[in-house]
Every structure is written in C-alpha cells, then in structure tokens.
Amino acid sequence: MADFSAVTLWGVLSAGVAFAVGAGLWTFAEYNIHRFLGHHPRFRGNIFEKEHTRHHSVGNYFAPAIKKAGAAILAAILLGGPSVWLLGALVGGAFTLGFALMYLTYEGLHWLDHVHPGWTPRMRRLRRHHFWHHFGSPKLNHGVTTTFWDRVYGTYAEPGVIRVPKKLAMRWLVDDRTGAVRTEHAAHYRLQ
Numbered sequence: 001m002a003d004f005s006a007v008t009l010w011g012v013l014s015a016g017v018a019f020a021v022g023a024g025l026w027t028f029a030e031y032n033i034h035r036f037l038g039h040h041p042r043f044r045g046n047i048f049e050k051e052h053t054r055h056h057s058v059g060n061y062f063a064p065a066i067k068k069a070g071a072a073i074l075a076a077i078l079l080g081g082p083s084v085w086l087l088g089a090l091v092g093g094a095f096t097l098g099f100a101l102m103y104l105t106y107e108g109l110h111w112l113d114h115v116h117p118g119w120t121p122r123m124r125r126l127r128r129h130h131f132w133h134h135f136g137s138p139k140l141n142h143g144v145t146t147t148f149w150d151r152v153y154g155t156y157a158e159p160g161v162i163r164v165p166k167k168l169a170m171r172w173l174v175d176d177r178t179g180a181v182r183t184e185h186a187a188h189y190r191l192q
C-alpha cells in the first residue's frame with residue numbers, strides 16, 4: 001500500500017511539473033510563432049502571417065474561430081499523440097493540457113486586450129506591451145501572455161506613449177461623447 005501511494009504521489013507531482021512545462025512551452029511557441037511566422041520576411045505568405053497582417057492593419061480584426069480551432073486540433077494531435085505515447089497518459093496528458101490551456105489563455109487575453117475596458121494595473125502594463133508592438137514597434141514586444149521571451153531574445157521595449165491611429169482605435173480607449181482618449185488612459189495613449 002505504501003509503495004502504491006508513493007507511486008501515486010510521484011505520478012501527481014510529475015503530472016504537475018509536466019503541466020507547468022506544457023504551459024511554459026506554449027509561451028515559447030507563442031513568441032516564436034508571432035515573431036517568425038507573423039513578422040519575419042523569410043516566412044512571409046504563410047496562413048498565420050496573412051491573418052496576422054490583417055490583425056495589424058484592420059482595427060480589432062481576429063482570425064475566424066474555425067481557423068484557430070483547426071490549428072489547435074492539429075497541434076493537439078501532433079503534440080498530444082507523441083507525448084502520451086512517450087510519457088504515458090497521466091504525464092503526457094498533463095503536458096498537453098498545460099500547453100492547450102495556456103494557448104486558450106493567450107487567445108482570451110489577446111482578445112480582451114483589444115475589446116475589454118477594465119484591467120488590473122499589472123494587466124494594463126501587459127496590455128501596453130502588446131499595443132506597443134501594434135503601434136510603436138512591430139519588431140519588438142512579441143509576447144502576449146508574458147514579456148519573458150522578449151527579455152530573453154532582446155526584443156523587449158518598455159512601452160512609451162502609444163500613438164493609435166484613429167481608424168484602428170480600440171473601443172475601450174475612446175470616449176464616445178468626445179471622440180478623445182478616455183482620461184484614465186490619457187497618460188499612456190494618444191490618438192492620431
């Protein structure tokens with residue numbers, strides 16, 4: 001019995017570590033997909049780049065959910081199959097789940113960055129990191145869920161005042177009555 005519970009505890013601990021590694025791996029993939037598939041001239045013309053260029057050039061455009069779901073299912077098969085085969089159902093499954101949940105966190109967070117008005121101060125800083133990429137310097141600040149990989153790769157920039165073209169303005173940024181930047185965002189954003 002003692003052995004059995006020790007194995008179970010080890011299994012649970014391994015699954016926890018695998019889950020965290022899977023989540024971390026997504027943030028690494030997020031950075032590289034965005035920086036290289038999305039912005040590097042060598043990979044121009046791929047499906048992600050086309051959708052991503054549109055995300056940059058059309059205000060608050062996101063790729064259709066069906067395309068994202070297709071990519072996510074493909075990734076789950078390519079990642080989940082081998083990891084369950086190599087690591088077993090518990091650890092391999094936890095690894096894949098960590099990756100998948102962090103991917104969904106990324107999708108949710110990125111969407112909220114563009115459409116949602118309220119954030120904690122910490123989240124507002126992370127959001128400025130993303131909008132500095134959009135409107136300040138598209139070669140920098142590729143991370144959405146974390147600034148970590150930008151710091152590792154040397155593509156991190158502290159966001160300055162973000163100058164947002166009027167036609168690309170996020171709804172939460174603009175006061176509907178005056179057409180100007182809402183006062184709570186005025187220190188960090190300008191319309192142009």
Ligand SMILES: [Zn+2]
Nearest residue numbers: 055110130134
């Ligand atoms: Zn964006």
Ligand SMILES: [Zn+2]
Nearest residue numbers: 038052133138
């Ligand atoms: Zn981009």
